Amino acid sequence: MHAIKARSDRSDRDAMMSRTSAAHGAFVLPRFLRKPFRIATRLFGGGVKIPRHAGTLGMIGFLSATGLYGMAVGNHTHTVIKATASTFGFAIEKVTVAGNVETSEIDILEKLGLDGETSLIGFNADEARQAIETLPWVSSVEIRKVYPGSVVVSLQERKAFAVWQSGADLVLVDDAGKPIVPLSGSRYTSLPLVVGEGASSRGKAFIETVAAFPDLAAKVRAYARVSDRRWDLLFDNGVRVLLPEQDVKRALAEVETLQRTKDIFGRDILSLDMRLDDRVTVQLTPAGMESREKMLKAREKAAKAAGRRV
Incomplete structure (x- = not known):
C-alpha cells in the first residue's frame, strides 16, 4: 500500500511540475530521461560517492575488452591460449605411441604438429587423428590427452596381403x-x-x-x-x-x-x-x-621296319 501510494504521489508531483513548467514556458525533459538526469546531477554535484579504485578497474576492463576484441578479429585466440596454458604448466612434454610397426614415430610427431609451446588445453585431438590417418599404413587412430602434459597415440595398422x-x-x-x-x-x-x-x-x-x-x-x-x-x-x-x-x-x-x-x-x-x-x-x-618330332620319326621308322618284316 505504501509503495503504491508513493508512486502515486510521485506521479502527481511530476504531473504538477509539468503543468507548472508549462505554465511558465520552461523546457520539460521527457519522462525516460528524468532519472538519468537526476543521477548525473547528483554525481557531478558530489552527492554520489565513487569507489576508490573504480577508475583503475574501469581502465583494466576497457583494455581487457579491447584486447579480447583484437584477439578475436585477428584470429590469434589459439596462439594466446597456447602461450597462456604453457605458462601455467600445460605444455605437451611427452608423446607415447603404441601399435606402430610400419609407421615411424617421426612421421606421427610431424602430423601432430607439436612445438615447444603447444598446450594440452589448446591441442585439437580430432584434427591430429585425421592428420595421422592420412599416413599410408594407418588404418585407425585413437588419441588421448593425459593431463597435465602427455599425449597417447594408439594405432591400428593395415596388413599387407x-x-x-x-x-x-x-x-x-x-x-x-x-x-x-x-x-x-x-x-x-x-x-x-x-x-x-x-x-x-x-x-x-x-x-x-x-x-x-x-x-x-x-x-x-x-x-x-x-x-x-x-x-x-x-x-x-x-x-x-x-x-x-x-x-x-x-x-x-x-x-x-x-x-x-x-x-x-x-x-x-x-x-x-x-x-x-x-x-x-x-x-x-x-x-x-x-623331342616330340624325333620320337614321331623314330616311331614311323619302327612302324615301316615292322611292316617290311611282316
Missing part, C-alpha cells in the same frame, strides 16, 4: 585390394604376386580358392588376371595354366590329377589350357617340340 603388379609398378595391397605403398626391398617378396587389372581387388578370393589345392598352391609363382574376366596361374617352373572363366575348381582338380598321375609339370611344356570342358591343350617348349 599381396604384391600387385600393374604395368611395371609393384605395390603392396591389403586384403581388400587397396594400395598401401610401393614395394621396396625384399622384405615382402614372399607375399603372393597378383598381376593385371582387377587382380588386386579380386585376388584374395582367388588365392583362397587355389589354396584348397595345396600341391598346386605350393608351386604358384603369380596369379594373373586376364582382361578382368578370368585367371592364369604362373608356376615356378615357367608353366602357365589357363583357367576357365567359370568352374575354376573343376579345372584345378584336373590339373592336380594330371600332376599326380603324369607329372605334367616335369615335362617340357609351356602352357596347359584348361578353358575347354572336353579337352586339355598342351603347348610344348622348343626342346619339347624337337
